[in-house]
Amino acid sequence: MVNGSDFTKRLEKILEYYSLTAAAFAEEIDFNRSTISHLLSGRNKPSLEFIMKLYQKFPEVDMDWLLFGKGNFPSTSDNNLDKAPKEKSVIRKEPTMDLFSKENISEIPNAVHANKNQKQIEKIIIFYVDGSFNVYQN
Known part of the structure; x- marks a missing residue:
């Protein structure tokens, strides 16, 4: 809190x-x-x-x-930064994989499938800069 x-x-x-x-x-x-x-x-x-x-x-x-x-x-790592606010920099994103597509399940390493006692993902929430969000639920 x-x-x-x-x-x-x-x-x-x-x-x-x-x-x-x-x-x-x-x-x-x-x-x-x-x-x-x-x-x-x-x-x-x-x-x-x-x-x-x-x-x-x-x-x-x-x-x-x-x-x-x-x-x-x-x-301490920010001591070299200029005190002026930074302008937005371009962030290069790596290509993403659609985790919810059944076609891509074979691309996930076998180690992930091996242990049935692993915790399962129930929900993923993505927050956007504009304050909106998306919820993806299994």
Whole structure:
């Protein structure tokens, strides 16, 4: 569970690190100013949409640190990063396999089929940047 007052302190640290006002931060992540104000005052807890937008614009922010206080910000590996927000970079995706197609079952390694006592996947949920999601259920 996200602790509101601790979350507020971590959010303030992000604003300070990037030298952003609450209004500039709201504009940067394309979010409502009043929502940012409510988060900073501790009135509201962060929504999934807020977290996703923050992470999309500032991928160097460790979500475990932001939500639960585990880890550091900025992390030691991020010390070489410029303090300015990164522009979106092109992510090259490897070709994907349709996991739900019966035709591709033979392509899955035999080791996966060997143990009948393995846990079975019940549901896969994919969250999209725009806040929508798809649920795939067996």
